[in-house]
Amino acid sequence: MKRMFVFIVLSAVILFLLECCTTFNISPKLLINKSQYIQFPELSDGLEWGTFKMERVSETVNVNVRYFPENNFFMVNNYQGEVFNPIKIDHLGKTIFQLHLPKSDAFHLIDDNNSFIIGENSVYNFAEDHPTAVSFSTILNKENTLTSEEWIQIFESHYQKAEIVLYGWVTDLESANCVYFQTAGKWTKLYTFSHSGPSFIYSQGSKIKCKIKKKEVPEKVREVHFLKDVARESYSNEHRFTDSYSTPFNTDQSFFPDQSLHYKMAGAINMLAFSKENSSSDGYNIGIPTLFYGTAFYEMNFDGAVLHFKNNAIKSVGIGEKVQSETYIFALPEKFLNRSKVSFLTYDYGINKHKNGKEGVYVIRRKGN
Numbered sequence: 001m002k003r004m005f006v007f008i009v010l011s012a013v014i015l016f017l018l019e020c021c022t023t024f025n026i027s028p029k030l031l032i033n034k035s036q037y038i039q040f041p042e043l044s045d046g047l048e049w050g051t052f053k054m055e056r057v058s059e060t061v062n063v064n065v066r067y068f069p070e071n072n073f074f075m076v077n078n079y080q081g082e083v084f085n086p087i088k089i090d091h092l093g094k095t096i097f098q099l100h101l102p103k104s105d106a107f108h109l110i111d112d113n114n115s116f117i118i119g120e121n122s123v124y125n126f127a128e129d130h131p132t133a134v135s136f137s138t139i140l141n142k143e144n145t146l147t148s149e150e151w152i153q154i155f156e157s158h159y160q161k162a163e164i165v166l167y168g169w170v171t172d173l174e175s176a177n178c179v180y181f182q183t184a185g186k187w188t189k190l191y192t193f194s195h196s197g198p199s200f201i202y203s204q205g206s207k208i209k210c211k212i213k214k215k216e217v218p219e220k221v222r223e224v225h226f227l228k229d230v231a232r233e234s235y236s237n238e239h240r241f242t243d244s245y246s247t248p249f250n251t252d253q254s255f256f257p258d259q260s261l262h263y264k265m266a267g268a269i270n271m272l273a274f275s276k277e278n279s280s281s282d283g284y285n286i287g288i289p290t291l292f293y294g295t296a297f298y299e300m301n302f303d304g305a306v307l308h309f310k311n312n313a314i315k316s317v318g319i320g321e322k323v324q325s326e327t328y329i330f331a332l333p334e335k336f337l338n339r340s341k342v343s344f345l346t347y348d349y350g351i352n353k354h355k356n357g358k359e360g361v362y363v364i365r366r367k368g369n
Contacts, residue, residue, distance in 0.1 A: 030273040037273060037297040040310040043347060043358045050305020051367050054345065057087055057095055058361035061348040065236040065361065067225050067332055068115055071127045072339050076361055077112060077238075084109055086117055088126050091340035093365030097131055099124065107133060113166045114221040118180065120172045123187050127222060137186040142173070144194050151193070151200070152212055155179060158188055165220040167201050167208045177201035179210070205255075227330035227344060228263040235259075236330040236344065258333070266331030266343040267302040267364070274315060274323045280353070290317050293354040296325055302343075302364070312349060312356045325349060329364075341366060 030037070041047060045056035057076060064077040073096075076087040088097040099117065101109045108120035117124040122133040140146070140154060158181040159165055168178035176194040179201070180187060192201050201210050210217045227236040233243040241256055249255040274296050279289035296313035299306055313325035326348035332340060345362040349355065 030275060033273065034275070037275075037310065040297055040308045042356070043309050043311040043345075043362075045362070047307060047309065048367065049300075049307035050302065052302050052305055052307070052364055053367050055093070055095075055363045055365070056360055057089065057363055058085075059357075059359060061326070061346075061350055061359050062238050062240065063346065063361050064238040065227055065330060065344050065346070067227060067336065067340075068127060068222055069225070069336055069339065070222055071115075073127070074340075074342065074344075075115060075126055078361070084112070084117075086112060086126065088131070089342070089363060091342065092369040093342040093363045094369065095363075097126070108172065110172060111168050111170055113168070113180075114164075114219075114224060116164070116166060116180075118166070118168065123180070123182075125182075134185070134187055136189045138188040139191075140188065141191040141193075144176070144191070146193075148193075148198050151190075151198075154190060155200075155212065158183065158190065159217065159220075162188075162220060164222075167210050167219055169201065169203055169208045177208075225261065225333055225336070226258050227332055228258070228261075229328040229330050230263050230265040231268065232328060234328060236328075236346070240328070240348070261333040261335070263331060264334050264337065267300055267329050269298055269300045269327065269329055271313075271323055271325075272297045272299055272308075274313060276315070279317075288317075291315070292317065293351070296323055298327075300329075311347065311358060312351075312354055314351055314354065 045054070047054045058078045060078055060080055066075050068075065072091045074089040076089060078085040078087055082103050084101045086099050087095055090096050101107055103109070107122065109117070110120055111118045115126045117126065119133065122135045124131045124133055141151065146154070162181040162183045164182035166180040168180060171178045171191065173191065173194055177192040179190045181190070192199070200212055201208060228234070235241045235258060243259060246256045246259050250259055253260045275294045276292045277294040279292045281288055281290050292315045294313060294315070295310050297308070297310050299308055311325055311327065313323050315321055315323045328346045328348070330344045330346065343364040345364055347359050349359055
């Protein structure tokens with residue numbers, strides 16, 4: 001009996017060491033089903049299942065995805081190295097417009113704000129059916145000649161009439177900020193004071209604000225919302241804010257207003273198994289793995305329609321460590337689900353050593369759309 005007990009304990013220790021310190025795969029579920037799992041397709045453009053299909057629109061990670069309810073479209077702000085590639089997607093999930101703006105482009109990209117892409121001399125409005133670059137009709141105070149009182153009078157006059165008012169922290173002038181007014185389709189650019197003078201435009205965290213006579217003046221912008229992965233409690237901004245991160249800063253909902261909205265789970269994604277393939281150490285414990293690289297096998301369910309696929313993932317060594325692939329399924333706030341059924345799968349895998357070229361944003365939409 002004692003020998004049997006020792007044998008069982010030693011066997012358990014050996015299995016534990018094999019699982020934690022080697023690339024041997026001893027998971028019963030993986031061993032039993034591996035022949036089935038390896039037949040799963042890789043995550044890729046064009047996958048179809050049930051009444052759904054998936055289209056890849058971006059090949060970069062941590063892409064910002066937003067929804068504009070007034071004109072019922074999505075905007076994917078995709079930065080590809082030195083190229084800015086904003087993409088407009090309609091409520092059916094179709095890509096209907098996009099720009100490719102390298103730094104050398106004559107547009108001279110300055111900023112993207114709300115649904116507007118701002119260049120040195122013109123602005124694209126992605127809310128339009130056919131966006132075109134509209135040149136500034138009027139440019140004010142570029143030579144820094146206005147007095148403070150004159151600046152305020154001009155600001156207030158334009159602000160009252162404008163449908164859109166945007167604040168720009170970065171401009172084509174090194175030390176001046178900007179206010180952009182859109183009135184009856186025409187754009188006016190009003191520079192603030194460079195080098196010296198009052199600082200009407202200021203930065204507060206990630207937001208750019210305006211304060212005049214000690215009173216904050218809000219921008220006039222189009223309503224916009226982020227999508228959410230309900231299962232992971234994460235949002236579709238570039239930082240992938242989670243509820244746990246946002247809550248301490250969001251008591252009045254001003255830090256991240258979308259946290260107050262109600263979201264429903266669009267689709268469920270479940271990892272069936274993880275196959276270890278190679279490993280790395282952290283440099284301190286040479287030869288002892290700290291990270292496993294491998295393939296995760298998934299089951300994704302949308303309205304009862306199931307898609308199986310596989311993709312690269314990692315797992316830290318240790319008891320209770322979870323497999324990480326940075327895969328999200330983002331969906332609209334519940335109150336907009338009657339306007340669009342489109343969802344987005346994003347794969348934000350950031351491990352250079354183990355990339356498979358599948359990173360980016362995938363639109364999930366109904367067949368026939």
